[in-house]
Amino acid sequence: MNTNKKTIVVKLGTSVLTSGTSKLDLAQMVEVVRQCAILHEQGHPIIVVTSGAIAAGKEHLNLPNIEPTVANKQMLAAVGQGQLVRAWENLFKIYGLHVGQMLLTRADLADKGRFLNARDTLNTLLKHRIIPLINENDAVATSEIKVGDNDNLSALVALLADAEQLILLTDQEGLFTADPRNNPDAKLISEVSEITDAICKLAGGSVGGLGTGGMATKIESATVANRAGIEVIIAAGKRKNVILDAANNVSVGTRFVSEHCRLEARKNWIFAGSRSAGGIIVDQGAENAIVNSGSSLLAKGIIAVESNFLRGYVVSICNSKGKEIARGITRYKSVDIEKIKGQHSEEIEEILGYEHGTVVIHRDDLVIL
Ligand SMILES: Nc1ncnc2c1ncn2[C@@H]1O[C@H](COP(=O)(O)OP(=O)(O)O)[C@@H](O)[C@H]1O
Numbered sequence: 001m002n003t004n005k006k007t008i009v010v011k012l013g014t015s016v017l018t019s020g021t022s023k024l025d026l027a028q029m030v031e032v033v034r035q036c037a038i039l040h041e042q043g044h045p046i047i048v049v050t051s052g053a054i055a056a057g058k059e060h061l062n063l064p065n066i067e068p069t070v071a072n073k074q075m076l077a078a079v080g081q082g083q084l085v086r087a088w089e090n091l092f093k094i095y096g097l098h099v100g101q102m103l104l105t106r107a108d109l110a111d112k113g114r115f116l117n118a119r120d121t122l123n124t125l126l127k128h129r130i131i132p133l134i135n136e137n138d139a140v141a142t143s144e145i146k147v148g149d150n151d152n153l154s155a156l157v158a159l160l161a162d163a164e165q166l167i168l169l170t171d172q173e174g175l176f177t178a179d180p181r182n183n184p185d186a187k188l189i190s191e192v193s194e195i196t197d198a199i200c201k202l203a204g205g206s207v208g209g210l211g212t213g214g215m216a217t218k219i220e221s222a223t224v225a226n227r228a229g230i231e232v233i234i235a236a237g238k239r240k241n242v243i244l245d246a247a248n249n250v251s252v253g254t255r256f257v258s259e260h261c262r263l264e265a266r267k268n269w270i271f272a273g274s275r276s277a278g279g280i281i282v283d284q285g286a287e288n289a290i291v292n293s294g295s296s297l298l299a300k301g302i303i304a305v306e307s308n309f310l311r312g313y314v315v316s317i318c319n320s321k322g323k324e325i326a327r328g329i330t331r332y333k334s335v336d337i338e339k340i341k342g343q344h345s346e347e348i349e350e351i352l353g354y355e356h357g358t359v360v361i362h363r364d365d366l367v368i369l
């Protein structure tokens with residue numbers, strides 16, 4: 001991919017999608033779609049994290065004042081998610097674009113194997129130039145497996161997509177020195193270079209009754225994304241050309257600059273975040289390909305597997321002398337690798353009865369020592 005293209009996650013809060021009313025604001029949504037379509041046309045992969053299912057459910061059932069119990073919210077989400085996606089689908093269709101829905105929970109992102117499955121789906125949608133539309137799977141998620149708010153979910157999606165930028169669109173121009181709803185003198189903070197305790201204390205909850213988490217969860221989101229080297233912008237959804245400006249580095253809202261290099265952050269995660277769960281011994285050809293040519297690890301070059309591990313685990317890659325040469329995230333569990341080692345990639349499906357792609361460890365998930 002051209003290096004000028006950046007993967008951008010755009011998160012829309014309920015406050016933006018409804019413009020503070022009890023209905024989806026289609027005029028506001030089409031404006032978002034127009035901007036996403038321009039960036040898409042320029043070749044930037046765009047992912048939309050959309051709230052608004054519960055609001056859409058209330059609108060569809062005409063129950064604006066229904067009690068917000070867990071059961072009611074799950075019912076509203078079950079009804080509203082379809083309405084929400086249909087609205088997005090019809091609007092993106094104006095620009096000749098397809099959308100693909102992904103409903104996630106924390107469990108999908110915390111489990112290593114499911115994380116890879118979700119990442120594969122996301123990448124395949126992007127490869128086919130389809131706009132992923134992501135929301136939490138509210139209809140089935142209970143508090144134990146929920147992320148709980150789409151600000152944090154969008155940071156996890158940005159990590160999943162290895163995005164460059166996360167744009168959180170809300171009903172305020174950005175982070176203020178105090179909640180502007182009840183502090184008319186509050187000032188907009190245009191740039192945050194470090195998320196300190198003082199910054200966290202400025203951010204209050206949601207008082208409008210539409211959104212979840214307010215500014216506090218947006219700061220949590222920015223913390224997670226910044227740590228992974230992803231820039232975060234909090235800005236007003238209704239500001240003209242807000243997405244285009246944010247993507248083109250025009251000053252808008254509050255920008256959280258990340259000092260971490262994305263690649264370094266990923267390497268740190270592969271090293272520090274997870275202990276190696278086992279080892280894969282490779283032949284000389286595979287060693288050369290990985291170390292000198294930046295290639296992925298194929299089954300063909302694997303001689304042996306040590307210890308038991310599952311798909312998604314971090315494993316060591318060792319040469320035939322037992323020296324660790326790299327570490328990476330495996331797409332196949334050890335028992336599968338045992339069966340496919342030394343074989344051509346095209347044979348994987350026939351041997352296992354399924355496949356998780358043609359490589360055992362993708363070069364993006366590999367760190368050379
Ligand atoms: N320091 C702050 N600066 C800006 N907004 C704040 C701040 N503290 C709390 N808020 C509140 O956060 C709200 C936005 O969050 P939320 O209601 O969850 O909306 P969304 O649906 O966009 O996620 C604002 O309407 C505002 O009242």
Ligand SMILES: N[C@@H](CCC(=O)OP(=O)(O)O)C(=O)O
Pocket residue numbers: 012013014015050051052053054055077135136138148149150151210211212213214
């Ligand atoms: N998943 C929920 C929204 C949860 C949420 O975080 O809302 P918001 O603070 O408006 O982004 C829904 O679709 O209604």
